[in-house]
Amino acid sequence: MADITVRMRVNGGPRSATVPPRLTLADFLRERCGLTGTHLGCEHGVCGACTVLLDGQAVRACLVFAVQADGAEVTTVEGIASPAGELSPVQEAFRDHHGLQCGFCTPGFVVSVTAFLRDNPDPTDEQIRDGLSGNLCRCTGYQGILKAVRAAARRRQAGRP
Template structure:
């Protein structure tokens, strides 16, 4: 099959490329866009390390072909921070509450938690566990990760109440 021309807005910047039809979105982001924060772990959609936002929805970039993202808006972990480089509340919470260890799964967890808290800003602990259940971490016991998401949620709720 011939290569296909695509246009994808990645972290606010339009990217154009001609790609093979079977190139994954994860490989497009890493190889064509040089955004290596999207990690490729299992390549089966199980581990969650490659999670990105596509048109606002959390997706496994290893299961999406780049051609399927044509015309879409994609946000990677590099796009979660503010344009000025300030960490997002979720990123700050992961840092402050030891929500990472080796860091391999962290980008996918941060993106997943960002989308989860956008849709459920005041979750129960059980909802947090369920919301992160598609992301695997081999280094931690998940306690720091759960504390980080809880802290980000509590911070958002407190900011909303005082704002």
């Protein structure tokens, strides 16, 4: 198959490349864009480490081909902080409430929680657990992550985006 030229906006900036049709969005972001915050764990869409926002929706970048993102807006964990580098409320909460340990799963959680809280700004603990059920962590025991999500929700309600 012939390579295909894709164009998209990644973290607010234009990106284009000629890619093989079967190159995943995760590999495009890591190899062609140098955005290594999108981690590859299972490469089957189970662990959530590769979660990015595709036109605002949280998706597993290992399950999306780069050609499917042609013309789209993609936000990776690197694009969650402000352009000046100020951490988002979600990132601050993960830092402040020990929502990370080894850090491998953290980018996927941060992106997933960002989308989750945008759509559900005042979640119950049950909704948080359900909303994060697609992200796996082997280190934290999840308690710090749950505290971080609750804290991020409070920060967002206090007027932080």
